Amino acid sequence: MASQKRIGKELSELTASPPEGISVELADEADLFKWKVFMNGPEGSPYEGGKFLVNLTLPNEYPFKPPTVSFGTKIYHPNVTNDEKGSMCLGMLRADEWKPSSKIAAVLEFARQLLLEPMPDDAVEGRIAEQYKSDRKRYDEIAREWTRKWAMSGQ
Amino acid sequence: MDIKSFLELEAASSSEDSLDLRSLDLVSSYDSHLMCPICHCPFVQPVRLDCDHVFCQQCLGSAIITFRSADANEFPCPSCRTPTTRISMSVPRLLVNMCDEIQVRCPSAEAGCEEVLPRGHVQSHVQKYCGFRLVPCPDESCGKMLRQKDLQTDGRCLHGYCRCERCSEDVMERDFEDHDKVLCPSLEATCNDCGSTMRRQELTKHAETCSEVSIPCAASQYGCKSKVRRVDIGTHEAQCPLISIGPYLEAQNTRLKQLELTTRHLQQRNEIFEDGMASIRASLAESARAGNGARSTQGGDRDRARTEVDESTEMANAFSSHTTQYLLSLHESLREEVNQMSHALTDLDTRASMTIMNECLRIKEDMAHTNAALNSVRMQVQWLMNPRLHNGNRANVMRANSTSNDSSRTSLTSTSVPGPSSNGASSILGSLRPRRPSDSGREGTKL
Numbered sequence: 001m002a003s004q005k006r007i008g009k010e011l012s013e014l015t016a017s018p019p020e021g022i023s024v025e026l027a028d029e030a031d032l033f034k035w036k037v038f039m040n041g042p043e044g045s046p047y048e049g050g051k052f053l054v055n056l057t058l059p060n061e062y063p064f065k066p067p068t069v070s071f072g073t074k075i076y077h078p079n080v081t082n083d084e085k086g087s088m089c090l091g092m093l094r095a096d097e098w099k100p101s102s103k104i105a106a107v108l109e110f111a112r113q114l115l116l117e118p119m120p121d122d123a124v125e126g127r128i129a130e131q132y133k134s135d136r137k138r139y140d141e142i143a144r145e146w147t148r149k150w151a152m153s154g155q
Numbered sequence: 156m157d158i159k160s161f162l163e164l165e166a167a168s169s170s171e172d173s174l175d176l177r178s179l180d181l182v183s184s185y186d187s188h189l190m191c192p193i194c195h196c197p198f199v200q201p202v203r204l205d206c207d208h209v210f211c212q213q214c215l216g217s218a219i220i221t222f223r224s225a226d227a228n229e230f231p232c233p234s235c236r237t238p239t240t241r242i243s244m245s246v247p248r249l250l251v252n253m254c255d256e257i258q259v260r261c262p263s264a265e266a267g268c269e270e271v272l273p274r275g276h277v278q279s280h281v282q283k284y285c286g287f288r289l290v291p292c293p294d295e296s297c298g299k300m301l302r303q304k305d306l307q308t309d310g311r312c313l314h315g316y317c318r319c320e321r322c323s324e325d326v327m328e329r330d331f332e333d334h335d336k337v338l339c340p341s342l343e344a345t346c347n348d349c350g351s352t353m354r355r356q357e358l359t360k361h362a363e364t365c366s367e368v369s370i371p372c373a374a375s376q377y378g379c380k381s382k383v384r385r386v387d388i389g390t391h392e393a394q395c396p397l398i399s400i401g402p403y404l405e406a407q408n409t410r411l412k413q414l415e416l417t418t419r420h421l422q423q424r425n426e427i428f429e430d431g432m433a434s435i436r437a438s439l440a441e442s443a444r445a446g447n448g449a450r451s452t453q454g455g456d457r458d459r460a461r462t463e464v465d466e467s468t469e470m471a472n473a474f475s476s477h478t479t480q481y482l483l484s485l486h487e488s489l490r491e492e493v494n495q496m497s498h499a500l501t502d503l504d505t506r507a508s509m510t511i512m513n514e515c516l517r518i519k520e521d522m523a524h525t526n527a528a529l530n531s532v533r534m535q536v537q538w539l540m541n542p543r544l545h546n547g548n549r550a551n552v553m554r555a556n557s558t559s560n561d562s563s564r565t566s567l568t569s570t571s572v573p574g575p576s577s578n579g580a581s582s583i584l585g586s587l588r589p590r591r592p593s594d595s596g597r598e599g600t601k602l
Contacts, residue, residue: 064221101192
């Protein structure tokens, strides 16, 4: 009950004054624990111009347990798994790193920051991280191509 | 206070039947510092940790239960994760006062209570003063609940039923007033469109048939915006162009839907193929890297690449041969480059040795010239020296001759002049003279 109250509050805050490049809605009006977040690729990154769907799932124990973040749109990024799940690796979302005082807005802004500056040392896709470090130009190229292909068709 | 006694206290206080202050509807905004970082509400019974972070007592209790590892004596602060063992129940009075002063609506606002009051007073308002709170019926045998304001002074039970005379329905006495004035279906109502009056319960049925009610055109889903009275709808539908193309539009709609479905299907398939391509490309890149590492065993590499490819699909096969060819050509071009480099190197080498040779020759020639010049100079010097030596010798001889002449001449004249002194002088001269040619000869050798 307490968690629903807090989630509702955070949702209304996020819809009333969303952070830059982020818009939030419920995946299902009846379910407060599943959110659909649309994230615009930040300027200056190869994801610029793309619109990425991010699924945010909140546990029943929220805010004592961290939410999970996954990409519904395919994205070429060292910190996002390249499968249907599209799980994102965020340091602050690990169970032992999570603090109940962290807000969802902070999580989303952190995720967007990660699009701007990937963290290859904390990667889930080793191949992409390798490429990010050694051949930045090619990485930018592929990321831009994927963005064009998956994140721009208005799906 | 340590964790254990805090949890005990928390369990005891939560069992009390008190109002949930978090679910209250806040009227005024409040300072964000008064918000508990866990429940995002103004603090309710705040407690403080050693790191000076403040939480609601209840929120901290849940946080401790979640974060404490198996009955450990400490837990991380939910804000800064400082390991904490003690909980201070005393927070500044100022903080409590500020939280209690926030204006809230009475929780019975939906039932009709319009009271707005400080949060600190809500508890007593609800328990003592609110007219909308539920109280047990004064008739103990009834057992139902009743709003405080409806409580009759004579303590009568209002849960008995009485019959409405107009609609012959049994209505609870508590609700009778509402029923009589508003809800009773036998009350008369007027149709907004045709102006006829009828019983309330018949109104909905009437609206379906009333000839004056405007209804939308049947083609409204295709964009006909006109709303026509039911009497005239027949004439409108005969004229409306959208009605006549309606079936066609419908067919188009279904076709579009089918196409969309097919497209989605194809998209999915395409995605699967893309994934396959990507993985094949990745494995090829890996094998190529391995091939570069051990270029000497290129044939082996090709074999390895081929076995890998055999495991994957046919498409990959074509791909791999393409890549092997590419690698081979790369190798060829590299070899060519190396050849060119070695050519250039030998070229440079010969050129350098040629220039060195040329320089050497020139220098040798110069040296020969210098030698010749030196020799000629020596010759000239010798030539120049020779006459002087000869002269020196000759002069010596001549001088010796002349002195002997002089002495004979003086001996001849010695009779006339007292001469022992002059004779002595000439003898001294004769003893000194012969040394000179040797001196000049020494000078000559010096030159």
